Amino acid sequence: MDKVFDIEIKKLRDNIDHIDRQILDLISQRLTQVQDVVALKKAHNIPVYHPAREEDLISKLRSQATASGIDADFMEEMYRVILRNSRMEQTVEMKQQGIKAGATVLIVGGEGQMGRFFSDLFRASGYIVRTLSEKNWNDVASLCKDADLVLLSVPIHVTLETIQRIAPHISPTTILADLTSIKTAPVDAMLKYFTGPVIGLHPLFGPSCATLDKQIIAVTPGRDNGKCRWLVEQLSLWGAIMVNAEPEEHDDIMDIVQALRHFATFCFGQFLCRKKVNLARSLEFSSPIYRLELGMVGRLFAQDSSLYSEIIFATPSRRKLLKQYVAAMNEQIELVESNDKTLFMERFSEVTQWFGDFGNQAMRESDFIINKLIERF
Amino acid sequence: MDKVFDIEIKKLRDNIDHIDRQILDLISQRLTQVQDVVALKKAHNIPVYHPAREEDLISKLRSQATASGIDADFMEEMYRVILRNSRMEQTVEMKQQGIKAGATVLIVGGEGQMGRFFSDLFRASGYIVRTLSEKNWNDVASLCKDADLVLLSVPIHVTLETIQRIAPHISPTTILADLTSIKTAPVDAMLKYFTGPVIGLHPLFGPSCATLDKQIIAVTPGRDNGKCRWLVEQLSLWGAIMVNAEPEEHDDIMDIVQALRHFATFCFGQFLCRKKVNLARSLEFSSPIYRLELGMVGRLFAQDSSLYSEIIFATPSRRKLLKQYVAAMNEQIELVESNDKTLFMERFSEVTQWFGDFGNQAMRESDFIINKLIERF
Numbered sequence: 001m002d003k004v005f006d007i008e009i010k011k012l013r014d015n016i017d018h019i020d021r022q023i024l025d026l027i028s029q030r031l032t033q034v035q036d037v038v039a040l041k042k043a044h045n046i047p048v049y050h051p052a053r054e055e056d057l058i059s060k061l062r063s064q065a066t067a068s069g070i071d072a073d074f075m076e077e078m079y080r081v082i083l084r085n086s087r088m089e090q091t092v093e094m095k096q097q098g099i100k101a102g103a104t105v106l107i108v109g110g111e112g113q114m115g116r117f118f119s120d121l122f123r124a125s126g127y128i129v130r131t132l133s134e135k136n137w138n139d140v141a142s143l144c145k146d147a148d149l150v151l152l153s154v155p156i157h158v159t160l161e162t163i164q165r166i167a168p169h170i171s172p173t174t175i176l177a178d179l180t181s182i183k184t185a186p187v188d189a190m191l192k193y194f195t196g197p198v199i200g201l202h203p204l205f206g207p208s209c210a211t212l213d214k215q216i217i218a219v220t221p222g223r224d225n226g227k228c229r230w231l232v233e234q235l236s237l238w239g240a241i242m243v244n245a246e247p248e249e250h251d252d253i254m255d256i257v258q259a260l261r262h263f264a265t266f267c268f269g270q271f272l273c274r275k276k277v278n279l280a281r282s283l284e285f286s287s288p289i290y291r292l293e294l295g296m297v298g299r300l301f302a303q304d305s306s307l308y309s310e311i312i313f314a315t316p317s318r319r320k321l322l323k324q325y326v327a328a329m330n331e332q333i334e335l336v337e338s339n340d341k342t343l344f345m346e347r348f349s350e351v352t353q354w355f356g357d358f359g360n361q362a363m364r365e366s367d368f369i370i371n372k373l374i375e376r377f
Numbered sequence: 378m379d380k381v382f383d384i385e386i387k388k389l390r391d392n393i394d395h396i397d398r399q400i401l402d403l404i405s406q407r408l409t410q411v412q413d414v415v416a417l418k419k420a421h422n423i424p425v426y427h428p429a430r431e432e433d434l435i436s437k438l439r440s441q442a443t444a445s446g447i448d449a450d451f452m453e454e455m456y457r458v459i460l461r462n463s464r465m466e467q468t469v470e471m472k473q474q475g476i477k478a479g480a481t482v483l484i485v486g487g488e489g490q491m492g493r494f495f496s497d498l499f500r501a502s503g504y505i506v507r508t509l510s511e512k513n514w515n516d517v518a519s520l521c522k523d524a525d526l527v528l529l530s531v532p533i534h535v536t537l538e539t540i541q542r543i544a545p546h547i548s549p550t551t552i553l554a555d556l557t558s559i560k561t562a563p564v565d566a567m568l569k570y571f572t573g574p575v576i577g578l579h580p581l582f583g584p585s586c587a588t589l590d591k592q593i594i595a596v597t598p599g600r601d602n603g604k605c606r607w608l609v610e611q612l613s614l615w616g617a618i619m620v621n622a623e624p625e626e627h628d629d630i631m632d633i634v635q636a637l638r639h640f641a642t643f644c645f646g647q648f649l650c651r652k653k654v655n656l657a658r659s660l661e662f663s664s665p666i667y668r669l670e671l672g673m674v675g676r677l678f679a680q681d682s683s684l685y686s687e688i689i690f691a692t693p694s695r696r697k698l699l700k701q702y703v704a705a706m707n708e709q710i711e712l713v714e715s716n717d718k719t720l721f722m723e724r725f726s727e728v729t730q731w732f733g734d735f736g737n738q739a740m741r742e743s744d745f746i747i748n749k750l751i752e753r754f
Contacts, residue, residue, distance in 0.1 A: 005421050012414050013430075019407045020438060023400060024452070028445045030396045037389050044382050053390075061397060068405045074462040075401070081458060085451040204664040208744075218662055243661050253659045256649070257667050263713075264645055267706050270724060272633070273731040274705060275698075280735075282630045284620050285595055287581040290634050292746065293673060296666065298739025301732050305725035309718040319713050321652075326703075326710040328651060329644050333703040336640070336696050341686040347647060348682035354650040355678050358657075362675025367585075369669065369746060 027082070034086040042097065054083055087213060099234040101126030106147040108132045108162060109154035113207035114179060118151065121212070121238060132166075144169040149231060152178035152186075156310045163189040172196035175228050179203055181254060182314050183220040183247035191222055198222025199231065200247060202254075203240075206303070213239035220247040251315070258311050259318040260325060262300065266308065269297045288370045404459070411463040419474065431460055464590060476611040478503030483524040485509045485539060486531035490584035491556060495528065498589070498615060509543075521546040526608060529555035529563075533687040537566050544570035552605050554578055558631060559691050560597040560624035568599055575599025576608065577624060579631075580617075583680070590616035597624040628692070635688050636695040637702060639677065643685065646674045665747045 058076055065075035105122045109115045110131025123129045130143050144150060150170050154162050159180045167190075170176060175197045180186045187200040200220035209215060217240045219232060232242055245253070272279070283291060300308065313319065335343055352359060435453055442452035482499045486492045487508025500506045507520050521527060527547050531539050536557045544567075547553060552574045557563045564577040577597035586592060594617045596609060609619055622630070649656070660668060677685065690696065712720055729736060 002421075005417065008417055009414065012410055012417065015410045016407060016414075017434075017437075019403050019410065020434070020456075021441070023403050023407075024438065024441055024445060024447070026396050026400050026403070027452070027455075028447055030393060030400075031447065033389055033392050033396065037386065037393075040382065040385055040389065044379075057394075057397070060394075061401065064398070064401055068401060070401070070405055070408065071462065074458070075404070078404075078455060078458045078462075079397075081451070081455045085448065085455075204662060216662060216664065245662070249658075250662070253655075253662050256652070256654050257659055257663060260648075261667060261670060263709075264641065266725065266728075267709050268641055269728045269732070270709065271637075271702050271705050273728045275633070275701075277633050278630075279732070281626075282634055285581060285593060285622070285627070285630050286634060287593065289673065289676075290638060292669075292743075293638060295739040295743045295746075296670060298732050298736045299666075299743045301725065301729040302736030302740045305722040305729070308725065309721045312721070313713070313716060313718055319716065322713050323710055324652075325648050326706050328648050329703050329706055332640075332644050332647065333700055336690070336699050339690060339696065341690050344686045344689070345682040348643065348678065348685065351643075351646045351650045352678040352682070355646070355656070355675050359675045359679030362672040363679045366669075366672045366676045369672075 030082070031086065057083075088211065097237060098122075098125035098127055099237060100148065100230045102128070103148035104128045104130065104146060105149045105151060106130045106132055106143055108150065108152045108166060112153055112155075114203070115153035117207040117209075118153065118179075125234070125238075140166065141169050144171070144174070146171075147174050149175045149177065152176075152180070154180075155306070156180055156182060156314050159186050160189050164193050167193035170194060170196065175199065175231060176222075177201055177228070177231065181258065181311055183218070183245075183250045185315075187220055187222050187247045197224035197227040199225070199228040200250075201235075202250065211239060214241060215239070216241050216243055218250050219244050220250050251317075255315075255318050255321050259314065260321060262308055263312050263322050263325070265297055265300045266312070269301050272297070289366070292369065407459070408463065434460075465588065474614060475499075475502035475504055476614060477525065477607045479505070480525035481505045481507065481523060482526045482528060483507045483509055483520055485527065485529045485543060489530055489532075491580070492530035494584040494586075495530065495556075502611070502615075517543065518546050521548070521551070523548075524551050526552045526554060529553075529557070531557075532683070533557055533559060533691050536563050540566040541570050547571060547573065549573035552576065552608060553599075554605070554608065556580055558635065558688055560595070560622075560627045562692075564597055564599050564624045574601035574604040576602070576605040577627075578612075579627065588616055591618060592616070593618050593620055595627055596621050597627050628694075632692075632695050632698050636691065637698060639685055640689050640699050640702070642674055642677045643689070646678050649674070666743070669746065 058079060061075050061079055062072040065072045105127050107115045107119050107122075107129060108131075110119050110129070111133050115131065119129050119131060130147070132140060132143050136143070144166070147170070150166065152159065152162060152166075159178060163176075163178070163186065167176070172195045176190050176194050177199045178186045178190065179201050181202055183200045183202060187198065190198045190200070199222050202218040202220075204216040204218060212235065217235055219242050221228075221244070236242055279294070283294070286294070312322070332347075335347070355362075435456060438452050438456055439449040442449045482504050484492050484496050484499075484506060485508075487496050487506070488510050492508065496506050496508060507524070509517060509520050513520070521543070524547070527543065529536065529539060529543075536555060540553075540555070540563065544553070549572045553567050553571050554576045555563045555567065556578050558579055560577045560579060564575065567575045567577070576599050579595040579597075581593040581595060589612065594612055596619050598605075598621070613619055656671070660671065663671070689699070709724075712724070732739075
């Protein structure tokens with residue numbers, strides 16, 4: 001490299017640094033304006049997240065970008081990052097707002113991770129939060145007294161007995177709700193042993209989330225929906241997306257979405273371990289897809305084994321499904337043994353047809369994710 | 378909502394729109410400066426991607442962000458998007474630059490997707506590109522004549538016979554290279570039937586990529602590395618990351634990274650299809666992780682079945698590995714049948730220990746991806 005090059009590149013880089021400095025100042029100004037919007041909305045009691053406004057803004061920016069010779073997808077991507085950041089800030093602000101602030105919430109299993117997650121949320125929004133565990137079970141009667149909500153956050157295998165034990169202490173004006181990842185048996189038990197309002201909830205996320213923003217909670221109605229409404233609205237206000245289902249439908253879906261998926265991942269990890277695969281070296285040769293898939297496997301094993309055993313072994317119908325799955329794999333291996341590529345391709349295209357449009361959607365979504373991975377790592 | 382609110386919110390939103398307009402202008406200015414940097418680098422023949430400069434810039438921006446009360450992670454994320462966009466633009470520019478522009482490249486199977494992908498790249502960088510397929514096989518002698526590189530881009534199952542057929546027509550001063558996803562047998566055959574420089578390549582990505590930017594290509598040396606160097610440098614200059622391995626090591630890794638992973642995904646998709654799972658409904662209840670995992674499955678079935686059958690059935694050692702895998706699953710199902718949670722947890726923690734630090738790394742990486750998914754969808 002020569003002197004002229006050094007001088008010229010320095011000049012250009014200084015220009016870029018100067019531009020970046022101005023962008024940063026503008027981002028800072030933007031955050032201030034967004035905070036003013038939040039304050040105004042709070043004063044008028046208006047929900048903070050406004051999807052339509054976001055999409056309008058994105059559309060406008062896309063056409064402005066195109067007009068200025070900037071790639072519209074790039075501009076959209078950049079603004080999704082900016083908007084998400086302001087939404088997070090707003091959600092942190094809005095967390096404070098309680099639909100029924102001052103009400104009393106008793107969290108059973110409140111010392112577990114999920115229990116603490118919800119304790120913190122309720123407390124931050126002005127609720128009075130009590131917790132119950134084996135340690136203070138002697139006080140169950142006084143802790144249940146005048147509670148507006150009793151929320152069960154206990155492991156699956158003790159859910160039913162906990163419902164039976166606590167129900168007699170709860171007033172029929174209190175809401176009884178649970179957070180178990182299966183819903184048929186818990187909702188049945190709550191309806192059987194308790195006479196007041198009942199609602200089943202299943203948060204589809206772990207307690208390590210920062211906020212409820214866009215997280216999914218399945219809602220299975222039990223009894224007296226009207227009286228449970230404030231709880232559903234509170235969870236929505238915290239940012240959660242509430243999805244309704246009958247308990248049976250919920251459980252059928254979770255047999256696949258949770259039990260089967262986790263079991264398949266468990267088996268894959270076990271096999272890698274048994275074969276002593278050199279992970280670090282295999283990652284050097286990895287397409288982003290494999291890195292991501294291996295990451296999903298690693299993720300499972302970085303978490304609590306008892307949580308996964310609870311999910312996988314939860315019900316006899318689940319265990320039956322897993323057996324069917326392995327039986328189906330045995331059929332596929334016959335195909336490999338006979339080295340029958342034609343049959344493989346036939347079975348493949350059967351599944352392709354069955355997936356239908358989802359296949360293309362999956363390609364688009366995973367392309368997006370792959371680009372994110374390439375960008376980052 | 379009242380009038381005062383309407384007026385005030387409009388004012389704040391106008392402010393935000395005005396700020397966004399300025400950000401857009403600055404981004405446009407920034408792109409112009411970056412184009413000047415590219416032009417300058419081209420004039421001085423300097424590689425375009427400068428990782429150290431990027432990391433410096435990110436560090437500086439992070440501390441400036443913190444000083445201005447802006448979340449540093451957010452600022453980093455936003456700039457990763459901006460930098461990736463400029464890198465893409467730069468790579469598009471630099472594509473033009475040929476290490477050995479004017480040289481002749483013969484692509485065998487040049488009408489396949491991967492063949493066309495590489496044809497376009499070589500052509501854009503000033504190479505003379507010829508293609509050979511069954512249609513013009515009669516011209517094989519004249520097409521091979523004076524070629525600097527013969528690059529095989531044919532399906533796995535015809536690779537060996539293609540090597541045997543073409544080798545006698547290639548001059549020993551030409552490089553012979555292949556793009557097959559297995560390496561031992563093709564490299565052996567190239568060394569056996571050809572006496573000139575040999576290099577095995579395996580691009581770890583599909584032909585649907587926009588550029589080679591940060592894509593991985595495995596390199597297995599064959600003969601006369603020095604003479605093959607310009608090819609490796611050309612691929613690097615296009616943005617690819619070149620990873621070296623012996624052919625046998627490469628194939629062992631790909632047994633896992635490709636064959637086993639794809640087979641497991643194939644079986645999962647087959648089972649979903651057989652059970653007629655309601656995909657759309659299950660996605661409504663999905664955590665981002667499941668959406669992503671299902672997306673990976675859908676992605677596989679949206680692609681070419683013959684490509685996957687080629688990969689899965691490629692070698693006897695692969696088929697043996699898949700049998701071992703299903704045998705291991707049969708052992709795991711015994712555990713489910715006996716409903717033995719304790720043993721499950723024991724096996725689980727064995728794998729956790731074996732994964733070691735990778736588990737935490739996987740959590741961090743997949744958390745990042747999950748946030749990206751939540752942001753987008």
